[in-house]
Amino acid sequence: MHGKGHYLWLLIFAGFTYAVLFKLGKLDLIIYSWPMYFTYQIPDLIERPFFPQHRSILHSKRILRLMFLLAVISWILASEGQTNYYLAFFGTIGYISHLIGDSMTPQGLRR
Ligand SMILES: [Zn+2]
Numbered sequence: 001m002h003g004k005g006h007y008l009w010l011l012i013f014a015g016f017t018y019a020v021l022f023k024l025g026k027l028d029l030i031i032y033s034w035p036m037y038f039t040y041q042i043p044d045l046i047e048r049p050f051f052p053q054h055r056s057i058l059h060s061k062r063i064l065r066l067m068f069l070l071a072v073i074s075w076i077l078a079s080e081g082q083t084n085y086y087l088a089f090f091g092t093i094g095y096i097s098h099l100i101g102d103s104m105t106p107q108g109l110r111r
Helices: 003-024 027-032 042-046 061-079 085-103
Strands: none
16 A cells, blocks of 8 residues: 555544544544654655565554554553543554555555
8 A cells, every 4th residue: 555545544544533532522632633644654664665575563463453552551541641642542543544554455464
């Protein structure tokens, strides 16, 4: 998946996340969501698509599971009053959107 496809995925993820926040009555948390507009590019910035070893560790299912774990932990910490962790939560959402998008391509993700 290339840049535009990842950006489209990010917008879908952002829309879903904002819808959940709206349902929870926490739409004011949108101000913390800017990190995801940067982190969605990180895997391809480090593991460049034209490199032979593209989709290495940063494009793996292990990292996807780790990001889900970090998202849950940062949400819990933020909900307990440490609101800066919302930045980490939204950062992981951006990264997760990239990996979910790449997982739907024929090449998929590494183990
Ligand atoms: Zn990628």
